[in-house]
Amino acid sequence: MNMALTSQQRNAVLLSVAKLICDEKLALLKANKTDIKKYVGEDLAMYERLKVDEEKIKEMILSLKQLVADVDPVGKELYNFTHENGLKITNKTAPFGTILIIYESRPDVTVEAAGIAFKSGNKILLKGGKESVNSNLKIVDLWHKALAQNKISTEWVEYLNYSRAETQSFLQHPTQKVDLIVPRGGEKLISFVKQYATCPVIVSGRGNNFIYVDAEADLEIALKVILNAKTTKISACNAADKVLINSSLPNKEIFIKKLIENLLEFNVEILGDGALSIFENVKAFEDEAIWCEEFLDYKIVLGSVDSSAEAIEKINKYGGGHSAVIITKNEETATTFMESVDSAAVYQNASTRFTDGGQFGLGGELAISTDKLHHRGPMGLQHLVTNKWYIYGNGQIR
Known part of the structure; x- marks a missing residue:
């Protein structure tokens, strides 16, 4: 996979995804109809989240355009210090690396959450629920087309079409480096991820x-x-x-x-x-x-x-x-x-x-964190970064 993408490259991909969603709207609605027909559960909330209609498609496109307009969260200077020996020390925001998003029944997450993670310079792994597999695969196909159109590796956005057992196995023994996991869904999903994950997890989405x-x-x-x-x-x-x-x-x-x-x-x-x-x-x-x-x-x-x-x-x-x-x-x-x-x-x-990223002026949100470490509450684009120290010297030793 290529080295880090520039801000222009990331924005170009996001605009391409927005255009493709608009162009292939009917195919996406058709894929979602298949998921809706197959859904046999009694869970009203799950059903509501699963459904994609014209309104949700408009929201998906808008969220991508807002991300493009938003300030690049990567490389922002957080701290600056000059040591008495002349060392110049700065601390800047940096991508996490690879973010795994595990979610239930919400095809819009495949657009919005992946968009936020991508704009903040991260590789995305998506693990959606089986109930929304047709919708999700269609959207990931659009991501891949957008990446290819911009001559960027499709490895930046990957869909893990795994069963529960395969997901558990991946969490315990990841076959590639994963830096952060964001589970979005009910309590069962969150506790499943926390139980098996071997890297940091941001807990999101429990209300009460x-x-x-x-x-x-x-x-x-x-x-x-x-x-x-x-x-x-x-x-x-x-x-x-x-x-x-x-x-x-x-x-x-x-x-x-x-x-x-x-x-x-x-x-x-x-x-x-x-x-x-x-x-x-x-x-x-x-x-x-x-x-x-x-x-x-x-x-x-x-x-x-x-x-x-x-x-x-x-x-x-x-x-x-x-x-x-x-x-x-x-x-x-x-x-x-x-x-x-x-x-x-x-x-x-x-x-x-x-309590929502859009309503709080963050554009969109990756999650609403109820954890206290890293970030709390709606997590928008500017929160989906870690930090890194840059030290410039000319031979200083301690």
Whole structure:
């Protein structure tokens, strides 16, 4: 494979992929129809992620064009120091090398995540789920055409059409050098990768997000935010699963009844703790473990807390470390909550659905990391680099 590609070469390939997706849109939609027909699972979120339509194709093309317009993340100077002996020492961003992306049912990852990894100077290995194999292979074919058109080796983007056993074997004994693995999918996928991987893994995509309705909440905002966070896209890791309501909330009963009524309009199954399961259409749950669960479904848990401190404690104990919200008019309460909750993104009076690379102005995202090392939260182009030290001397010895 060629040495490092220039910024111009990488951008040229991305533009070629965008053009090919546009030109071969019908073939891509046809390949996706085959995947959709073959999908027999009951998982609503999986199905939603699998489907490619005109809108998703527009998003794929837009994401590639945005990447081209974005600043090259490689070679950016982070630090500069001149030693007393005359050594010039700089630290600059550098590609990881080879990034393996393992994902379920989302053909757009084959475009967007691969695009981000490629623009940041990395070789890409893609391991998609069997449910989206036709869509993925079609997109990888377009990647290869784009690379060939620009006289660049097709080895820069490779698809691993592996079974689970073959994937496990590759993770344990890679047949080529892999520098970073990004699993994108449910908890089972993440724990499978973490169990067998022999190189660093960035954990992405687990939500279980909480919304806390404080005693000084604006109830209109609370309703609007909860409904948006729960119902607009249940397959998203930034959807909300738990709502904690302060027991001293004025007009609490009216608010809870209104919330239940609104959730039922969207056919959301409502579960509640001891204090809230007394309401009509709220089922009591038996197992406390439900607080840890990410639903990816039309399902929500309502709980009662006596204070902001109790809400913080509960979120830190059970939340996924992804996103958490406080609904309050009290700035001081909000500040304490936002500084104390251990999540990648913390909000006051807004929906969790904004935790997303595009929404945060990053263009797109490779992943939403809930790890604390390397990077936390939405990982965009500028975060998908490591760093390297460059030292210039003229014979210095120590």
